[in-house]
Amino acid sequence: MNSKLDELAGQSDRDSTPDTVDGLALARLYGEPLFNVPTDLYIPPDALEVFLEAFEGPLDLLLYLIRKQNFNILDIPMADLTRQYLEYINEIRNRNLELAAEYLLMAAMLIEIKSRMLLPVIPKDDGSEPEDPRAELARRLIEYEQMKLAAQELDKLPVIDRDFWVSHAHHDPETVARLPDVLPHELKEAWQAILRRASLNKTHTISREELSVREHMTFILRRLQTQKFVEFFDLFDVQRGVPVVVVHFIAMLELTREGLLRVTQAEPYAPIYVRLGYEATGENAASGAIAAA
Template identity: 30%
Template sequence: MNTYEISIPVFEGPMDLLMYLVNKNRIDINDIPIHFITEQYLDYLNQAGEFNLPLGSEFFEMAANLLYIKSKTLLPQRRQDEEETENPKAELERSLEEFRLMKEIKSRISTLMAEEQPYRTREPAELKQETFNGKIPLARLNAAFLALYEELEPPPQRVLEKEEYTLDEAVQSLRQVLSTRKKMRVHVFLGMQHTRLRLAVSLVALLEMIRVGRVLLEDTETGLYIKEIA
């Protein structure tokens, strides 16, 4: 007899799952129906359990948070105001908005890398062997990038000229900067980029230089530094 295989999507984390449910149901991210989204979230967890899909503790922590928010909405408005001034539902919506922005930035960086791929020359065999196997402090690197990305918001009603900035140009720029000093702060290097395109490409260039073993990151108490490997 023919058998039918049923599968459910796998998500990187609870925020990824929530964003999927928001998009699937075409929900306004700033006006989430907490009862509806909680039921669908719990339904996914139940299905994951039935199919033995491994879930991290953060999924169940989010489930508890959703149930808490749902219980708060059942209270009379006056009782809600008396218990706390911060709206947990609004906090969830802000977190989802930040997560959505992060996914857009990630998608943009992936697009830039794909566009640059045809113009990149093949790497020498000896360079390919110098791959980076350590850990990168992604949280601090991401914080520096996002802070500068928000500062570079283009003014409204401004006609922007077409801009081109290649990965090779960004790599060369980083090499020139490091040739004059032993190391420099990540925030300083990214702060030298004056547009969002240059900022994104420069971040990719930094990650590429780390990958091939030409630079490394030093996570110190005074900040995150880029250091050239001799």
Template identity: 30%
Template sequence: MRNKRWFFVSFTVAVDQFEGPLDLMLHLIKEKELDLFDLDIHVLTEQYLLYLNKMEEMHLEVCSEYLVELATLIEYKSKKLLPKQEAELNDAYEEDPKDRLVRRLLEYQQFKEISEQLKQLYLDRQRQITKPISIESEEWIKANENQPVQGSPYELAKAMTKCLRRMQLLRPIETKYTAKEISVEDRILQITARLADLPETFSFERLLEDCHEIHETIVTFLAILDMAHTHQLYFTVDDADTIWFRRGA
């Protein structure tokens, strides 16, 4: 069942092809040649609903996070049906859900592109033979206590993938979802504020303690990449594929 491909409407999908609703939306946007910066929510909602209906017809379970995003799309469409004056009054107090969705899709798309680059670097590295380093996490912390270190992209890609798997974020989870929107810039500010309360050396999992959804984890990952690029953080990966950080400049 896992590798079986299904054919319907004007696109082809695999049951396990998508990692979540944002991944599905990006596929539909590309398939229907929609403009992400001028997104036609009406078309996207119709195609998204069509996909979920087809899943139900095939007696496949539709996970809660897909239904939550469907409710968000329908809410946006319903607001467009309101009288213009009432809609403008609501928009004065709320962020445009279309802008919020586009921002999330752009961030997710950026994460996917970075992940693909890191994956390729990791695959290239797999063709090389190196002598393995045998150290425990505690020993690594002591050995690197007084010196900044910087890991390599393929190590980060491998460790990040294992971290996501440990958190069971690579497959949908049946949980109650509460929307929590945050930008990469805001996440950097949050992490910077937390540094004073964290040990000199800390793991990536410590930064994910307040992350409950894949979107939050993606934003955190993009934030630490930015901080590593500007040398606010240094990272390395131990033998257990745990990502460790030290404060930088």
């Protein structure tokens, strides 16, 4: 009998919580499973309230209703818009009366516009048409939509501490900068690169050669004293370069102009020969021409 009582007492000291509670417990409170809802638990009325659409004010609500139904913002059907707006206001009044105050003011404005549209149109004294009662509301809605779109574009820009963070690094100005070490093969590659660049740059010195037309005229006359006819191509030494050949040709033209040389050709396409002029064929005349040159 006593052994059974001791066994029952030992069982009462054990934890009666089942090991598997995931499928049985309603929740966990401070890490402990909760199987029954407490009778004194207070749940606020707005605890489980869910807002599917959040508006920032009456104009935001009106703009939402207009855009949702594709109404023309310059020709608003006030009857339908006022009815839908009042239905939303009634929902707000049942939940938050303080929040509904601003919306009620807009509702009064909508009702006033709707009433003014029902009245007959009375023309002005100057004959112009009266202003549309919806004009002021349309202007406010257009301005609000522009500001809202501008705010959305600004919100897309990167914002500090939201899209990026500013990094801070400690800099000690007294720290001595450590230069990197240069390895031998790196120095070799740098020297080879300098040699390759130097091979691409070549210098050419141009020296100015003094050439005298008079000297070449004298040279031609002296040569023609020993030869009666000299072929045109044999008169020029092409190995001395283009500048010498050009000056030599000018000297020959100058002698021809003065009548000291004659350029002859036996027939078309025949070789061209150069000889002394008839008036300078004599030895004395040739010597005088050389002295004059």
